[in-house]
Amino acid sequence: MEEKQTTFKPLDPLLHSELRLAVMSILIGVEEADFVYIKAQTGATAGNLSVQLDKLSAAGYIEVEKTFKGKKTCTICRITDKGRTAFAEYVETLKQYLQIPKV
């Protein structure tokens, strides 16, 4: 009978990206983080990070606030509820691929 029918659930393409996933991973564990900090933690170039933050922001997964730290500009990022949910779903979906039990 061979009843298997795995048919993997698709992986959210917005999260299935090394840098964006790293950003979300940072933001999920912290109240907020600024551009400079995220850049240091991920080792990304500024250009790449800027683009990926835009994408996460456009998707509503994070919110980006532009403020000042003294006289310098400062770009602060926070994960949103939508982002938190999407991340959790991504993790659950991925477990199917990684053969990690759901519970």
Place this chain on the structure above:
Amino acid sequence: MEEKQTTFKPLDPLLHSELRLAVMSILIGVEEADFVYIKAQTGATAGNLSVQLDKLSAAGYIEVEKTFKGKKTCTICRITDKGRTAFAEYVETLKQYLQIPKV
């Protein structure tokens, strides 16, 4: 002092691909699987699957054997030790991004 320095380990780009990961996920749990089966399980188009199997094969992560099933051609795939190791490493690395504990 702020000693965090996460610096995420890079994700093996060969495995960080939805279809290739699905293929590896199938092959890791089974002795062997043929093209038609993998195609059905993943829902991939034949062209896409063919390309991704080639890449996994070129990397030495799987081995591909061309045989016959009756008169029809049959492409059988097996994961290699190298592939098994790479998959395991990928999973461990990814856990850092997903905030899943190592043990």
Place this chain on the structure above:
DNA sequence: TAAACCAGTTTATATTATAAACCAAATTAT
């Protein structure tokens, strides 16, 4: 023996990731 089908491969295209080049404001050096 022509038409439809199966098991794939090759190639073209669309998307994506990434860094290089750029910019404005702030700081430091002369």
Place this chain on the structure above:
DNA sequence: ATAATTTGGTTTATAATATAAACTGGTTTA
């Protein structure tokens, strides 16, 4: 004071990647 350098980014060009469409060669069916 002002020239040079650094900081905190954004915009744009390029390289890489994923993906499906188009194709091929053999096989079964009509």
